[in-house]
Amino acid sequence: MKPHMPKGLIRAIGALLTALALYSLLGFLILPGIALRVANQQLANYATTPATIQRIELNPFSLEVTLWGLVIGEPGKEQVGFERLYANLQIDSLWTKALHLSDIELDKPKTEILFGKDGKLNLLGLFKLPASEPTPADPDAKPFPLRVERVKLARGYVHFQDARPSEPIEFLYDKLDFELKNLSTLPEDSADMTLMAVGPGGGQLDWTGNFSLIPLASEGKLKITDGKMKSFWPYVRDAVPLVLEEGVLNLSTDYKLNLSKETELLLSNVAVNVAPFAIKAPDGRPLAKLARLDISETTVDLARQQVVVGKIRSQKLETWAALEADGQLDWQKLFASQPSKAATKANAEPASTPAAADSPKPEPAPASKPWQVLLKDVQLRDYQVHLADRKAQPPVALDVGPLNLDLQNFDSLNGSPFNLKVDTGVGKQGKLLADGEVNLAPVSARLNVHTKDIDLRVAQSYINPFIRLELRSGMLGSDLAVDLKSTEPLAFSVTGRAQVDQLHTLDTLKTRDFLKWQQLVLEGLNYQHGDRLSIDKVNLFQPYARFMINDDRTTNVDDLLIPQPPEATAKTAAAKPAAKDKPLGIHIGGIAINDGSANFADFSLTPNFATAVQQLNGQIGTIDSRQAKPASVDIKGKVDRYAPVTIKGSVNPFDPMASLDIATSFKRVELTTLTPYSGKFAGYRIRKGRLNLDLHYMITKGQLKAENKVVVEQLQLGEKVDSPDAVSLPLKLAIALLKDVDGKISIELPVTGDLNNPQFSVMPIIWQTLRNLVVKAAAAPFKMIGGLVSGGGSQDLGTVSFAPGSSDLSKEAEDSLIKLSQALKERPALRLEIEGTAAQSSDGPLIAEQRLEREYKYNYYKMLQRRGDKVPANAALVEVPDSEKGPLLEGIYRTRLKTQPPAEWKDLGKEERTAKMREGVINFWSSSDVLLRQLGQDRASSIKDYLVDKAQLADERVYFVDASLGQAESDGRVITPLHLDAE
Secondary structure (H helix, E strand, C coil): CCCCCCHHHHHHHHHHHHHHHHHHHHHHHHHHHHHHHHHHHHHHHHECCCEEEEEEEEECCCCEEEEEEEEEEECCEEEEEEEEEEEEECCCHHHHCCEEEEEEEEECCEEEEEECCCCCEHHHHCECCCCCCCCCCCCCCCCCCEEEEEEEEEEEEEEEEECCCCCCEEEEEEEEEEEEEEEECCCCCCEEEEEEEECCCCCEEEEEEEEECCCCEEEEEEEEEEEEHHHCHHHHHHHCCCEEEEEEEEEEEEEEEECCCCCEEEEEEEEEEEEEEEEECCCCCEEEEEEEEEEEEEEEECCCCEEEEEEEEEEEEEEEEEECCCCCEHHHHHHHCCCCHHHHHHHHCCCCCHHHHHCCCCCCCCCCCCCEEEEEEEEEEEEEEEEEECCCCCCEEEEEEEEEEEEEEEECCCCCCEEEEEEEEECCCEEEEEEEEEECCCCEEEEEEEEEEEEHHHHHHHHCCCECEEEEEEEEEEEEEEEEEEECCEEEEEEEEEEEEEEEEEECCCCEEEEEEEEEEEEEEEEECCCEEEECEEEEECCEEEEEECCCCCEHHHHHECCCCHHHHHHHHHHCCCCCCCCCEEEECCEEEEEEEEEEEECCCCCCEEEEEEEEEEEECCEECCCCCCEEEEEEEEECCCEEEEEEEEECCCCCCCEEEEEEEEEEEEHHHHHHHHHHHHCEEEEEEEEEEEEEEEEECCEEEEEEEEEEEEEEEEEECCCCCCCCCCHHHHHHHHECCCCEEEEEEEEEEECCCCCCCHHHHHHHHHHHHHHHHHHCHHHHHHCCCCCCCCCCCCEEEECCCCCCCCHHHHHHHHHHHHHHHHCCCEEEEEEEEEEHHHHHHHHHHHHHHHHHHHHHHHHHHHHCCCCCCCHHHCCCCHHHHHHHHHHHHHHHHCCCCCHHHHHCCHHHHHHHHHHHHHHHHHCCHHHHHHHHHHHHHHHHHHHHHHCCCCHHHEEEEEEEEECCCCCCCEEEEEEEEEC
8 A cells, every 4th residue: 555645745745836836927927027017117107218128037046137128218319228137136135134146247238428518418318207305314324235246247338429518529438348246335345346448449448446335445457548539639629729630548547546534546556658649729730749658657646635757758749839929929829719617607697786795705715735746757858849939020930859858856846856957959950958956946946058059040030120230150059057046036147158159240231241250258157147247268269340430420330220219218228127236247357369350441531441450369358347457458460461460558448538558559551551541631642651650548537648659661642632621731741851761750649638528539639730740840841850960950951141242151051051961861852942042132232243343354355365465264364454444344334234324424534434334334233133143043053062062962852943032131141042842
């Protein structure tokens, strides 16, 4: 007999199976259907757009729930949805008093996050929820207890679009995977998390870490790979007007976030890479291009407000900056053109009411703690900066680069000084290197600055408004130590050396060289701002300067200077700070001139004059503006290559009126180069000659004492020059009077005067002295040459006196002629002219007596010849007996006077008649010009014969001029004048 199961057990098993079947039916079929219908009804009630769930599955045994096909949104425009949502509830939730889920899985979630132009978010408008009564916050309330072992999101899709910016923002992640382990709302529990998102256009987000909800904290690692900056750039674009051309961002960081008390965020191991990057202005002009930027070993601490950047490495940034014509930087104007949102908001708000205006003003917010930024090691390489100054005319463009910058230990709060090194090119070939330490608060710096071949032509536009000068070339080099002590007040010093090579300036009016040199070196430079400038040595190599005097007596320097408008001058004066009691002290240890040259031209002369000085070498001693001690001067050179020049002495350049002692010497200067000066003032060209000039000027407290010595060698005048300024002087005679036996003219021209008197001028005095010398020489030439021989100074060598009727020289006359011949031998350019002179009053009766005696002899001689008597060789040798003279006189009277004796003389006695006839003949010959001139010529011959025969004077230097009839002296003597002329 088979054992039978107890009916109760069977009923129990049946009831259990029925219950299990009902539970299964309810769980697998009824509840999912009811839940699906209820869920779709609720979606229909509250959703503002079509929303459905396709299917709900429930496993009542494993407590697994799966929702399929949630779609919210119009067909084709779905905004939220997923393919599958799976959750697995654990049974221990019943006794652990916490909802425990082992798994939550979400497949292919899709989210559209859309902000409209009005700022509305599409997700907030998907449901219309009933208003609920606000419940007061319970400080003791605890969060709903929840534990989830694993949350996994697979193949997610997120589309973000924001129409609020001026250029809409849109980006998409179509591969989004997320996994979270051990999520819990229980205290001290933490969850592990992994997130990866990839967009179709590149760019990937990776996020790993853990976080806890109680307290809210997270720790992990965030990484962005190949992030396209264009996706978020419109937010930047609306803040600053910068157009992004390209930009790729890579970022990775470890983080710690804790919100339990205050917000604590610590980013560590931050690494940022931007490559490439380029922005431009809205008008299309480029602003910056960057090849690469790497930031690493960086920490950001929100609580401490500190950023520590371990390394910055950057290559090949190219940027452009310009100073516009209105004086503003183009970047400055660019940002100023974009009103800030705060300003826009303020402008949009209505003006405050009077009541509001009267209300108490809010207390100012306490000053926030400043952030500290530490830069440990910064290296920028191959940067290029394109600078432009459009305010200058013509505009200036300067390229700076390749620029390399190294910076270490920068602290924005100035905890310690930082090291700075800049190495860059400037222009085409310039170099600049700066290296040193910098402090920020207070601002100070100690830098070593080295420059090489900085092109000074960049300064051309800045000097154009002031001087008509073209900078053809010029290179600046320096080795300087700059010590900036403070900025308020400005205090700094510069020490070292500087040089300017190959300076070449051109006078743009005449297109001629103005000032140039091969090299200028400043050694021992020491500038203390506001106090002094000291230079140990100034070395000038091959300096050159041109100085010209125009026909209106202005100079080329006057021509080059551009007159400034009065308002500009006044503005400049107003801009200058008030003069300090202590002017800048200038000290120059010495100036060395090596192989210098200069050109001097004077176009105020007819014809124009120009000369050149070369081979200038020498020294100028110590110059000090704070010491009255004058500087020594010792310079040598050559005029027109051959004539040596020396300048020696001392001068105080800061106060030459107080102390000056300069001696200048010119040797063997060819006078043909000075023809314009002689032509201008004297009316002659110079055919030949050389000049030796010794000028010695001494000034003591404004009182001038000058000693000028002029020696002219072998001077020969040429043709006359038509000059309105030429003076009427017997220049040729004066030159012959001044020229010695060696062909030299030596002149001393002392000048004294008070330079403090504005009417005092040196050159007119020198010229007047020269003129007086010429006039004096020409007016009293014999007195001048008399000074050349001993004993002749007070004697007038220009006359010879003769006894009446005589042509014989007296002893005194012979002595005078000896001295005259000696003086003439000292002045070989002179020639002597003798003007034989006779005076009727004194010489007439005597020469008549002599003439009568000769006539007696001549007639008696003829009578003896007719008789056949023996006679001497000539008539002058016969002796006429007194007895024969009476009869002879009768014939002489008739023959010479060509008339008969008056008839009334017949009645006179013989002796009386003879006396009357003799008186008639004497009177006739006394007034004879022929006889008087003959006597004058005889006297001239006596003088010349003596000079030639006895005094040994060359006969070709002695000339006769036409004899003249003069007046006798009171004692009866007759003076024969002598004249001097130049050959």
